[in-house]
Amino acid sequence: MTVNFRSDNETPVAPAIMEALIEANHGTAFAYANDDWTNQLNEAFSDLFRSQVTVLSVSTGTVANAIALATITPPWGIVFCHSNAHILRDESGAPEFFGNGLRLVPVGGKNGKIDITLLEAAIKDSEGHGIHSYVPSALSLTQSTETGTTYSIDEITALCEFAHGLGMKVHMDGARFANSVASLGCHPAEISVEAGVDLLSFGASKNGCMSAEALVIFDPSVNTETTQRLRKRSGHLLSKMRYVSAQLLAYIENNLWLHMADHANRQAAKFAACVDAHPQARLEFPVQANKVLLNWSEEGFKQLEDGNVQFLPWPGRDDLARLVFGYSTTDQDTLTLIRVFNGINV
Amino acid sequence: MTVNFRSDNETPVAPAIMEALIEANHGTAFAYANDDWTNQLNEAFSDLFRSQVTVLSVSTGTVANAIALATITPPWGIVFCHSNAHILRDESGAPEFFGNGLRLVPVGGKNGKIDITLLEAAIKDSEGHGIHSYVPSALSLTQSTETGTTYSIDEITALCEFAHGLGMKVHMDGARFANSVASLGCHPAEISVEAGVDLLSFGASKNGCMSAEALVIFDPSVNTETTQRLRKRSGHLLSKMRYVSAQLLAYIENNLWLHMADHANRQAAKFAACVDAHPQARLEFPVQANKVLLNWSEEGFKQLEDGNVQFLPWPGRDDLARLVFGYSTTDQDTLTLIRVFNGINV
Amino acid sequence: MTVNFRSDNETPVAPAIMEALIEANHGTAFAYANDDWTNQLNEAFSDLFRSQVTVLSVSTGTVANAIALATITPPWGIVFCHSNAHILRDESGAPEFFGNGLRLVPVGGKNGKIDITLLEAAIKDSEGHGIHSYVPSALSLTQSTETGTTYSIDEITALCEFAHGLGMKVHMDGARFANSVASLGCHPAEISVEAGVDLLSFGASKNGCMSAEALVIFDPSVNTETTQRLRKRSGHLLSKMRYVSAQLLAYIENNLWLHMADHANRQAAKFAACVDAHPQARLEFPVQANKVLLNWSEEGFKQLEDGNVQFLPWPGRDDLARLVFGYSTTDQDTLTLIRVFNGINV
């Protein structure tokens, strides 16, 4: 039997979310985000983040990111992000499209996290002469990172302070925000609004929803007219928005989102422990969320494939593969993976 | 009890569609439109239109329209559309945004349909001097129209021939395409590919789906790389596309889509007959789909409101209201409406 | 001998302007609009308009218009303009390009001037439902008009009051502003800042300059950072801007601009008087600047051509031609025209 560790994007919808969709499916509801479910979002997320927030419900993380960045960055502004960031590598230029030619500048840093010294150097390097040069405008952090690590509260706070000190806004791509909160065991506000984050792409699709993400705006100076116009002009103002918003409400109710993320993290941790103990394989990065970046040999990867374990190679690297654990990964799935990994006949 | 004739956008998801979502919700599936459901779309829609087509699954009609128009029209090209068209009046500039400043030029015509003589005049009026002027590039037809009428096969054929003769492509905004097919009792190909339409925004959300539309490309010369890039760059390449595609497959299976549209049309027809018979009220347009444009007095509209009938006023007109009938409109709903309309105590 | 009444765009550079270029051509000068000539523009134009203004020097009227409109109109905003306006018909979408998909809506009106009642109707017709619809944002007036007429002070004042009352800004395309000032015999401020105009594309190229236009910003709330960025990003921040600014300074010095415009107007008036007296030909519009729109027969136009008079047909009209008189049109040129027009052997 095949076990799939390719991506949490490939998981089905969680039963509780499907239940919420079914429950929302009675009678008529006002169209275009004027329904009762959507109307609850601001309050529900304000409670969740113990802070007054404005929420924009959308279908994908890409559009949440693109709207956020285009709203806080002029066409002649720079968004600094990690060189592995999804906005840079996997969105085919959505931020540039929404932002009318804004620029992304990659910054390095160990463990998939932006190094503040390298950020400072990148900003200095971008310095120009007034009207001729792009303006540093925003910092985008990915939490958890593309490589499965998690910024600490202090790291985020320091980066936000640094960015704000230069007049830049801070966006967080939280496609896997839940996994970081679960990993740190902190309050969600502690690694977002209270650490200085201005806008958060709050992911849900990878962690049990169908197609639902929330752009959570913490900073009251952000132009929400612009965010709404960009959502509409990009074709993302769903007529039947109730079905997105119902997912989001169910997702955050009773900490469902954290229970699902915690489950995924634990499965990842179990496998990570086995990698640590393996004589040849090793973890490329600390495992602090639901991804394992496995450094191994060609033969090793073949062993996984032969054992019907599905995973993705890391672009440009022969010795690296990515295994992602989801809310729906079962103990049995992980056990199968571990057995195949350890060469135990399954 | 309130009865809602505001918009088919406010209807819930049809049971068969919800069932399809539940059925699709097993196990993992390849992400980003590489799943088994999406892979069936080209064949299923080629069968439906008895012609080889390419399908792009998306969440909204707005994005289907915007991708279609931006693909067939250069930034310096004109799209001609009816002065009531959704792309002109209700999409906040999505076509202009995707099309990098393309231009929409409104054309009049009775019954919400483009008049070929007025179209010819509009084209002539747009004539300029080479590089200084916009180029007529596309014609966009809405089927059924915003005012509830339906182009005949001959009308579409004539408009397509005219447009093609000038080197223009033809797009059809088929947000309510189903209602026209049901109304005409024709084959869907007869009012699209066989009449000369090059691309069709095939609507489903208004007629029982959750958030699902298909951009159906008939013309093999259309650049599908561009359509795919625009879908991705606009944040519309859902990771879990299977749930859109599963809806679309269920929607067209066994003519479900036509049964639902036919039901809506019949409800509209029943009410239209009563309007026709009414001494003061009258139909603003022939009722050839699921919309009734009701011309009545202020008192008349108040009578509807007092009877808990919900509907929308027509922008800029005091004497006009819009009632839309959906797949989920019950006989009882329509009966209630008719009674209130006729002043029968309910 | 041929006489050319095709366009004032075809005239050479006036001697005084060429002299100014030669005078400016000594030694080095700071690049990119930091030179001594450019630094004088704000003060010189503030004197000219007896009001504090900010000036952006550019090379073409198209870019002046596009920067102005893109600065005061969001991508989801409408600019209302006359159906004959250059921004609509002759700029290949520059406003839409700079404005990221803003929309131009044509408004009719006699004599090439916007009719306030039709403007009101156009605004009402554009009314929509919030986020779904474009927002009326700007009114663009052309002074003198494309058809050779001139708005009066009162007409401009009334249009500005009306636009401002609806929260719209007013732009004036003054490609032939000089001709209107000369025609009215008024102070330039009276038909611009004092009448309520917020930004003026102050033309100079058609009236004796080489390639020089000034975007004059009257309204201090206009974002001049945006205007400067758009000039730079569109490649219009010339390294050797001194040569544009030197033209502009010479152009407005000692009323040179008005003397040249007055000369052109007088030549047009002489011919207009002959048209008025002609038994078959007639003036399509009152001649209030330097253009004559001549309504005549095919034979009549052939008579002009045979007499080596150059002019342009009016697009889409067989019975209409345009003759434009420039600062460099000589008495002899006009005399030749009049003789040919009157069938006198030349």
Next chain:
Amino acid sequence: MTVNFRSDNETPVAPAIMEALIEANHGTAFAYANDDWTNQLNEAFSDLFRSQVTVLSVSTGTVANAIALATITPPWGIVFCHSNAHILRDESGAPEFFGNGLRLVPVGGKNGKIDITLLEAAIKDSEGHGIHSYVPSALSLTQSTETGTTYSIDEITALCEFAHGLGMKVHMDGARFANSVASLGCHPAEISVEAGVDLLSFGASKNGCMSAEALVIFDPSVNTETTQRLRKRSGHLLSKMRYVSAQLLAYIENNLWLHMADHANRQAAKFAACVDAHPQARLEFPVQANKVLLNWSEEGFKQLEDGNVQFLPWPGRDDLARLVFGYSTTDQDTLTLIRVFNGINV
């Protein structure tokens, strides 16, 4: 007396060019690039490059670059350029604006030249997964480089072969192309069309013209409709284009452009020799054109300033300054510089 080595952008217009402007200034001429001067450009430049070319006359190097790149690169395409490139650092995003969100990716390399190994690595690093990732589309070379060096014929040939092998087009930013041709003593075709360059921004403004650049298109597959539309939509189709084209014709006549560039290069070489001989100062890069990047101490730079030598600091570096020599730099200017540099009382 002050001597200015800040930038060749600050030089005046060469006498022969001004003479050409005066000569062109007789009578009327067809507007919008239909004049007799512009009509000669294709043939004149085809002769110059001993190859059939299409020329687009424009006013600035920025717009020449932006049109070129936007024409050969889709919005989801990457342009690779040196990390010092003007298109990256000094154009405020003109390529991104014209290219609707295309992306520039910087590549390092010694002496301001792109290193083919680093280019290969950058391309490999940009590799992604189909529709999610940008596509390598173009390579932009700067000749001479921002740091005053010149690519050899072999270097350009190798880079073009490499780029073409991957399906990329090659653009050359030749703002100081003349200086490289003069420096190499080669035929202009040898470092452009014959080496594989597809489009050249042929600079003239820095080397004696007022505001004149030529986009020279070598590759017949380049869409010249697009280049013309972009010129028009960006407001760069001057009505009086004859004055740009007359400059360009005079500039290339009788090798004037090369004589002027050679003169500038020789002045730079004289100073470079002195730097070489200086005990503390040194050349940061080989001097192969008209720029000297001077590595010196704070005291050294102060000595220059005190001696009334004007130059520009290098952004982000305290120990580096830029001195640019122009066609109009006199022997006396250079002598003064050398004396001040050597601490000789002047």
